[in-house]
């Protein structure tokens with residue numbers, strides 16, 4: 789759970805104070821000290837992840853960050869800007885696009 793608890797996640801989804809964002813953020817705002825949550829803005833997790841990755845390099849930490857995004861975020865300008873910053877500032881970020889493989893089932 790990366791520092792979080794199941795109680796914190798379920799509490800957040802149900803809008804309870806025990807939730808990770810005191811029940812005020814919902815599914816998009818579940819955070820722990822090492823998990824930077826969902827994001828209400830499609831694709832915004834990528835520059836966020838790049839920033840966290842840069843901070844790790846800057847501080848000389850032996851840790852790494854994974855930023856995941858779906859196909860819906862793959863044409864977002866901020867995603868390409870994040871790639872650009874990663875190259876310009878010469879650090880490595882693991883930015884992964886989720887594979888989407890589902891087939892719609894049509895009945896009739």
Ligand SMILES: Cc1ncc(C[n+]2csc(CCOP(=O)(O)OP(=O)(O)O)c2C)c(N)n1
Nearest residue numbers: 827828829830831857858859860861862864
């Ligand atoms: C900048 C922005 N545009 C549109 C939306 C509305 N929106 C919410 S979820 C979503 C689809 C996201 O698809 P994807 O990134 O593939 O993630 P998935 O939901 O499939 O996990 C959209 C367009 C948004 N939240 N932010």
